[in-house]
Amino acid sequence: MEIREVAVVGMGTMGAGIAEVFARAGISVVAIDVDAQALSRGMAALDASLARAVSRGKLTSSEQAQLLGRVRAAAGFGDAAGADLAIEVVPERLEVKRQIFAELDRVCRPDAILASNTSSLSVTSIAAGTKNPGRVIGLHFFNPAPVMRLVEVVSTVLTADGLPGEIASLARRLSKTPVQVSDRAGFVANALLLPYLNHAASLFERGYATAEDIDVAATAGLGLPMGPLALLDLIGLDTSLSVLDVLHTEFGGSRYMPTPLLRRLTEAGRTGRKAGRGFYTYPAAPQTSDNGNEPAAVPATVTLVGLGDAAETELASMIAAAGLNVTRNTGHPTDLVVIAAAPERPVLPEALAAGRPGQAVGLHLAGSGLAEVVRTALSTEAAVAAADALASRLGLQAVHSPDRPGFLVGALLYPHLADAVRMVQDCYASAADVDTAMRLGCGYPQGPFHLLDKAGLRQALDVLRAMYAEYGDPAFAPPPLLAEHAVASLGFTSAP
């Protein structure tokens, strides 16, 4: 069936974005919201988004007018009668979604396709409550919908043959890339993204690192477009919480159990950008790097300790290139002992072996231009400040991490990659589909399996083993498929 008219039910941020996507593809849109205020806010958001595109020279004024002309606001379901496809974009509550599908069942043509943009709820259970479950499908967009190129097309055991393919073609007409999956909580992208975001929030809550350092670890350390806490604010803490609740009910385990802070911030109304406050405040306060403290002096001579590996050699040459002296003599009375650190090994034993653990900190180069400054239980504030000054002299951005497996970047990354491997191990999605979903749905420059191959399977395995040994949490236990690939030296993205 050719899709000429679409009803979008629910004109929140996502609904307005989805209405824009259809209108941009030349499809007429009926924008429905029973809440008059929400409807006018949604139409205003659509207006603002198109005005921004015009001001950036991405759209002409006449295209803007044509586009707006394709979108008709409606306060009741009756206007969905002519739609070839109706998509529901309302908050993640099954009973609300079921009511909406009952209304759509009543007003839509019997051959109309009914889609849900649910992030995590069971499409099957939504479909099962309708008159024609074979015409019901999941069509999951990503925030901001006009920008992110992924849509997940979710079929259930009740979906009519041929419908997923038809919807995948529609997605391509919208200039999106479809990934077709079966109905499992969180599908591909949210089932991987949300536990990673949750873990980041829990590291912050437990004082492992500051919010800024966690976000910089993800952007500068992993090359991701946004840090996890900023992304939680973008998605909405309330939405994230409901997705995690569903994931936790389906899969169990600590990765999906919402960290208490997420629930508290949501209860407090600090739901992120849309509320003006989440982990951060919006609009952002102007940044000031002046914390009132005198910056520490860069030590003229640095004692460098390492295993003689590539990490140590790289640090040694960087320090020398910055015009500082490097000594390997731990008896030399320098102000700073730098341990060339690796995320699978603790720093403290080497700091103790060096004989001056107070002056010793770990330094680990991660990503492009990032240094993880690892403080042990015995590192003094002065040593940490000297390491910060050193990192700055080397042109590196510094984040602070405790002396725990993975440090900060690895503690965020490797459990996330293990989740991705488990998804492939479960035969839910292929490595290629996982990579596509995370690149196009979440703006990753490279998908998890490319990141894994780049980081090295052995390193991933070693960090996960160290995390599992330290915390005893089965979520960190390396999946057997990862161990098999590591032993076989078999990458996930290269042909065997």
Ligand code: 3HC
């Ligand atoms: N609406 C419409 N367009 C927007 C937008 C918005 N809210 N925000 C940004 N844009 C557009 C800009 O106009 C610009 O368009 P142009 O290139 O045509 O001029 C383009 O996006 C890039 O924007 P900026 O230059 O302002 O900013 P960035 O380069 O930093 O990109 C970002 C912003 C696209 C949001 C990027 O940071 C990103 O990819 N972040 C990750 C987002 C993500 O992970 N989304 C998925 C969340 S999970 C989800 O939605 C699932 C749900 O079920 C929970």
